Amino acid sequence: MAAILRILARRIALLVPLMLGIVLFVFLVMRFSDIDPAAAFYQGTNPTPEQLHQFREENGLLDPLPVRYVAFVGELLQGDMGISVLTRAPVLDQVSTALPLTMQLTFLGLGIAVVLALALGVTAAIYRDRLPDQLIRVVSLTGVAAPGFWLALLMIQYLGVGAGWFPTSGYVNPADSFTGWLKTMTLPALALSLPVAAQLTRIVRTAVVEELDKDYVRTAIGSGLPPVVVVGRNVLRNALINPLTVLGLRVGYLLGGAVVIETIFALPGMGNLMITAVKNGDPAVVQGVVITTAVGFVVVNLAIDLLYLLVNPRLRSAS
Known part of the structure; x- marks a missing residue:
């Protein structure tokens, strides 16, 4: 049993950099995709450039990528996956359902x-x-x-x-x-x-x-x-x-x-x-x-x- 616990501890330790790499990959893919959260939020309306800029500024979309990634990882560690721009409901609630x-x-x-x-x-x-x-x-x-x-x-x-x-x-x-x-x-x-x-x-x-x-x-x-x-x-x-x-x-x-x-x-x-x-x-x-x-x-x-x-x-x- 002690041998299994030692092996389990080593495997879990190796999972930490692996999960950080997965989160980084997903983060970069979504940031360089064509999806614009501001445009999705105002979908069906005709927002002004000022409104789009204000949305991006309030949600940290104008910050440098490293800053946004660190903030994103910090939110994940707290169980916060963000807010849906369409339903305004926590993503964690939708995923949990x-x-x-x-x-x-x-x-x-x-x-x-x-x-x-x-x-x-x-x-x-x-x-x-x-x-x-x-x-x-x-x-x-x-x-x-x-x-x-x-x-x-x-x-x-x-x-x-x-x-x-x-x-x-x-x-x-x-x-x-x-x-x-x-x-x-x-x-x-x-x-x-x-x-x-x-x-x-x-x-x-x-x-x-x-x-x-x-x-x-x-x-x-x-x-x-x-x-x-x-x-x-x-x-x-x-x-x-x-x-x-x-x-x-x-x-x-x-x-x-x-x-x-x-x-x-x-x-x-x-x-x-x-x-x-x-x-x-x-x-x-x-x-x-x-x-x-x-x-x-x-x-x-x-x-x-x-x-x-x-x-x-x-x-x-x-x-």
Whole structure:
């Protein structure tokens, strides 16, 4: 446990410059973009140059970039993401409202992808080069080639509009109705997770096949241990290192893909909030959503790094 805590402390210390770099990148991109907060604030009216100048002066938009960046970081450390120039509401409140839905969609999709990848990948490895393996490889190749938005449209057409099994838009809070929440989230989560599941299936199959060919597996099975026990207790634990690495990277795809999926299914999450902010030229909301998403991606990858240590004790001693 002490070794894990030391490694965790070092990883968290490394996150500080990384997060400062992410904030700097987002800050510079937004400052050099074509979005003018003053023009967005007076959108729909005909402001005078004096009014635009006064708005920029009151909001520190005329200060040098280093001064604005330091002020921006200071506000973030205090939990202040700024004020929306359109709604005049704190960005933190809007992000806090939209973030839970995106997290629900992302982790539901992640869970579906992991379960499918383990089931199909292990089955393909056990039945290597036989009919089940060949069928699973065809299915996984199809899933890798199919974009999420295309799968979403197919599901809406056939499972939503055609069969009427699932609603095609809207959101139900799980606190109000868990069944209603599950129905509204099933199609978006499937559309988001199936491409990731297809990629992970191929990686799990390869990792398990390599592990099954090792001497200790043949020795264990030859000594009379049931193959199910050997695969479940030894093979999977040793074979999960590479899939975990890819899984950490795929979380970024899930968070990014949620932007498109939420828009297709009209879900009021972070993606919908960002698309609306970009359309309306609201830079404070855009940078708030991007920074929050980046922080989530970094934190999830930190959690997966810790999973490496739990899955493989040798990594703890090496670290």
